[in-house]
Amino acid sequence: MNTFTKKCIINISELFNQGDIPMNSIKRVKTGIPELDKLLHGGYVKDSSIVVAGGVGTGKTILSLQFLWTGAKKYDEPGLLITMDESPSELRKEAAMFGWDLKELEDENLLAIIDVATPRAGLPSDERYALREVDLRQIIETVYNTQKEMNAQRAVIDSLSALGFHYESLGKIRSSIFQLTAFLNELEITTLLTTESPNNSVMSRYGIEEFLAQGVIQLFLKDDETGNLQRSFIVRKMRSTPHSLNRYFFEISEKGIVILSS
Template structure:
């Protein structure tokens, strides 16, 4: 245990909480990074879904890479019925894609076209307050830059986003890309990891002729954690981490 008992937010990812003293520090922002197809979206949605299902904590998902309806359908393959919790007011999905590609959105929460950073952040703030969310996911940072009208300095956007998240006291996951983490580049812009208080890398490693998934907790403030590669799997129930497994 840590010396000061920081409140912990259970991640809803089997095996992970044991590696980080019981969960994410409450109110913290965690970056989930890694190459394509490693499970970043699944990880992030699982955090919000399990928050609603198991811990009675409402959550907001800002989806900037796929439309809300596509995300709902994909997540059903893990047995996660997002719609059910949306109807109960425990989950809100903000569709950040439809307007950007010129499609009408029938969503309750959708970003307008041509928002600037302030408008974007204000909208998220409002939805968080509407359902009194305790958890938030933004998937993904690179797509924020693409969606916003004025392509601002991404560092400035992240700093503003982070300030608002801290102000709201909400526990958040931001996702970003890292094409080649083994060469040391942890994020798309190289600045995301400085803004986040925690960084979790999801990656593949080649073992025999197979690719194996592993997770590395690269940083987690206020938390004692090992810098070790832990195996994980994406199962039909979502992500499961194996704390005592070996990947070599």
């Protein structure tokens, strides 16, 4: 075999190897829940957008806070949180119950909380980061500027459902969510987007969120056989990740979300 033929064979085999991307070459970001990291082969795909869907009180905000807290505290990955439903002070109090001191992270520039909840309620915000009004362009600009300013690698938008109250038609809401996710896909940032599931069979409020994100985790509060409510979740979709479609039960403990079993 001459040198030219050898070179061609090597190049062709390299080409095939590139097409067949091995699982461990995909960069992953820890979710904040060790059992979920295992289920997802190490965590969420880096720089992807994940929808966290669920009904009222299913744990969407706590799961999001756990993601930001773990990232900043354990992995030195700064995060930003756009809060549309709960005020930053409510969130700090809620997080403190799990031993997560958000103020400490904010003081170390490892977390920025962008207050949209207070302006939504028509009140002035005295937060360091706040929007004047709920407007998609302002949200995009703020995410972009904050991400550059603090090198944020994680983001949470809690919730997409709130965005919808500020647009008069379903078409406008959908196109604004489309623009937001398209923008996030261009940034080097891993984002959780929470959305309200109207019921257990309808995943998202606007029927579009789950199609636009690379991953979907749905949280449930469902009756067990004795009539008590049980918390569970299903990973509905996670691109570039072979994953189980089992239902996993979890509880909210004093340390946050803990997965119990499948």
